Amino acid sequence: MGRVHFIGGEKGGVGKSLTARLLAQYFIDNATPFMGFDADESHGTFSRFYKDFSAPLQVGDYDSLDNIITTAETYPDHDLIIDLAAQTAARLGQWINESDVFGMFTEMGHQIFIWHVMDDGADAMSLLDKTLESYPQQDLHFIVVQNMGRGEHFEMFEQSPVFQKAQRRNAYCMTLGKLHPKLVQKVDFNDLSFWAAANNRDLMNTPERQRMRVWLDNTYAQLDHFLKHDEKP
Structure with a gap:
């Protein structure tokens, strides 16, 4: 059956949409329906x-949120990616x-x-602690994304009680490498998918x-670790 991915972090500007886009490209490149x-x-x-793969979602509207459930029922073999905006955790x-x-x-x-x-700030770490407390269910899979494009010093987090709490929940911690700023800008201004950025000879x-390609390969290797080895029944 499918998997449901809530891509959050609650804080603005930490790379939630970037992560959602990366996961979408990973599924496309691996022929995984989503x-x-x-x-x-x-x-x-x-x-x-x-x-071509997305629909709008209003977190404050139950009818809109219920479409997630309806979609999961209608397409049971699809993965679902929910790209959450900042400050939506309470309503969700x-x-x-x-x-x-x-x-x-x-x-x-x-x-x-x-x-x-998350970035490397104390507030992102505190928000992770709140997320872990909000969802005590033992059958959940937690993924912590340390975005090097939004911070370079995660040592304090990795030495913190919050990190230990995440480990006790069997959270998988992955590193999202930093892309060259000019490359990020070029992708953004040309509305390029990551595949197009890696293959379009006219623009890149x-x-x-x-x-x-190197950035995608390095990140895909980490995604493989907990997605390809977590076979769907």
Whole structure:
């Protein structure tokens, strides 16, 4: 059956949409069927780059949120990517708890992945602690993404009680490498998917395409670790 990926972090500007886009490209490159939901009403970054795979999501509207469940029922073999906007955790959590969303996913045979994308600030670490406390269910998969594009010093986090708490929850910690700023800007201004950035000879020169391929390969290797070895029934 499918998997449901809530890509969050609660804090703005830490790379949530970047992570959602990366996961979408990973699924495309691995021929994994998926559908996405973009909850960022102000920017809609995920839907801008992967519009053929995404639908808008209003976290404050239960009817809109319920479409996640309907989609999981309609496409049981698809992975779902939910790209969450900043400061949506409380409203999302209310919907999850009032509707027993995780219970419904479990009955459908779906696995649930809670992604926390973070920079190296203390507030991002505190928000991870709140996320771990908010979801005590033991059958959840936690993914902590340390975004090197938004911070270079995660040593304090890795020595913290929050990191130890995440480890006790069997959270997988992955590192999202930093892309060259000029390359990021070029991808953004040309509305390129990561595949296009790695292959489009008209817009990207050879070193740029190679840097993108190296970045994707390094990140894909980490995604393989907990997605390819976590076979769907």
